Amino acid sequence: MISPEATLPAAAQRRGAVGAPGRRGSPLRRAQYTAAYALMAPALALFTVAFVIPIGYSVWLSVFGRRSGSGGAYAAREEQFVGLGNYLDVLADPTFWESLLRLAVFSVLLVPLMMVTSILLALLLDLPRARLGAFSRTAIFLPYGVPSVIAALMWGFLYVPEISPVHQLASGVGVELPALLTGDWIYVALVNVVLWGGIGFNTVIIYTSLQSLPREQIDAARIDGCGEARIARYVKLPHVVPATVLTGLFAMIGALQIYSEPTMLATLANGIHSTFFPLMRVYRDAYAHDDLNTAAAGSILLALATVVLSLLVLGGRQLAARRAER
Numbered sequence: 001m002i003s004p005e006a007t008l009p010a011a012a013q014r015r016g017a018v019g020a021p022g023r024r025g026s027p028l029r030r031a032q033y034t035a036a037y038a039l040m041a042p043a044l045a046l047f048t049v050a051f052v053i054p055i056g057y058s059v060w061l062s063v064f065g066r067r068s069g070s071g072g073a074y075a076a077r078e079e080q081f082v083g084l085g086n087y088l089d090v091l092a093d094p095t096f097w098e099s100l101l102r103l104a105v106f107s108v109l110l111v112p113l114m115m116v117t118s119i120l121l122a123l124l125l126d127l128p129r130a131r132l133g134a135f136s137r138t139a140i141f142l143p144y145g146v147p148s149v150i151a152a153l154m155w156g157f158l159y160v161p162e163i164s165p166v167h168q169l170a171s172g173v174g175v176e177l178p179a180l181l182t183g184d185w186i187y188v189a190l191v192n193v194v195l196w197g198g199i200g201f202n203t204v205i206i207y208t209s210l211q212s213l214p215r216e217q218i219d220a221a222r223i224d225g226c227g228e229a230r231i232a233r234y235v236k237l238p239h240v241v242p243a244t245v246l247t248g249l250f251a252m253i254g255a256l257q258i259y260s261e262p263t264m265l266a267t268l269a270n271g272i273h274s275t276f277f278p279l280m281r282v283y284r285d286a287y288a289h290d291d292l293n294t295a296a297a298g299s300i301l302l303a304l305a306t307v308v309l310s311l312l313v314l315g316g317r318q319l320a321a322r323r324a325e326r
Helices: 010-018 027-062 085-091 094-125 133-145 148-159 165-172 185-211 215-223 228-239 241-256 260-265 278-288 292-325
Strands: 064-068 077-081
Touching: 027 064, 027 292, 064 292, 085 292, 094 133, 094 185, 094 228, 094 241, 094 278, 133 185, 148 185, 148 260, 185 228, 185 241, 185 260, 215 228, 228 241, 241 292, 260 278, 278 292
Parallel strands: none
Antiparallel strands: 064 077
16 A cells, blocks of 8 residues: 555655644744844834833832931932822822813814814825825925924914014904914914824825725716715725724824923913923923922823723724624
C-alpha cells in the first residue's frame, strides 16, 4: 500500500520536514514575527516615552501629596501617600465644577456647529459644478495649519473695539458691533477662534470619504430624477456617517482639551480667569500654586471624562448601526 507521503512532491516533503511556512513555530513564521517587531520597535519606544511613562508618572503623582512633617510650621514638606485624597479635593472644589459647566456650554456650541459646517462645505466641494476645487480645498484647510496661539492673537486683535479695524469700519457706517470679550459673548469669541482653525481638517476628512462613494450610485440617482439636494440627503450623507462620527469625536475631544485660545485671550478679556476651563485650572494648580499632585489628579479626572464620553459616542454609533440593520 502506498503511503500518502509518497504521493507528495519532493519539495513539499522537504517543506514539511522543516516546517510549513504557514505553521506556527516554523522558522519562516518566526522570522516574520521578528521582522515585524523590529519594524514596530521605534514606534513602540516613542509611544512608551511620550505617552505611557508620562501617564504613569501622572497617576503616581496623583496619589501622593506634600504634607508638613514633624517640627511644626517650619517643618519641611514631605511627599506622603494620600490615596484618593487629591481626587476628593478636586471633586470638592466648586471651581472645578464651574469650569466643567463652562466647558460643557462651550462644547455644546462648538461641536454641532463645526460638524454641520464641515459637512456642508464637503458637500459643496463634491458638487459636479464646483469650480477651483483644489484652491477651495487648500483655502479651507489652510487655517488648520495656523498655531492656536497665533490664531487667538489674531482674532483678539479683531475683537478689541479700540484697535479692531472691523469695529472701526462698522462704526463708520453707524453699526455698533457687540464687544465679544465681555459677558457671555466670550463663548462666541472662543467658538469662532476654534471653529476657524479646526473646520478645515474635518472638511477634508468628510470630503475624502465622499470620494470613495461609487459614482455609479450618484449617476443612477440622477437618472431617476433626483436633484443634488436629494442625492446629498439620501446617497452622500449615509455614506459619510462613519467619517462624521470620527470627526465629531475628534471635535469633542479637542473641545475638552481647550487651553491655548482662552489663555491667550485672558489678557484681553477680564471674564476669562485662571479657572475658566479645567485645563486652565490644572495649569494654575501646577505652576501658580506649585501643587503638582492636585494638578495631576485634575488632569486624570478630565482624561477619564474624555474616555467615557468617547465610549458613549462610539457605543451609540454601534447601537444605531445595529438598529438600522434590523
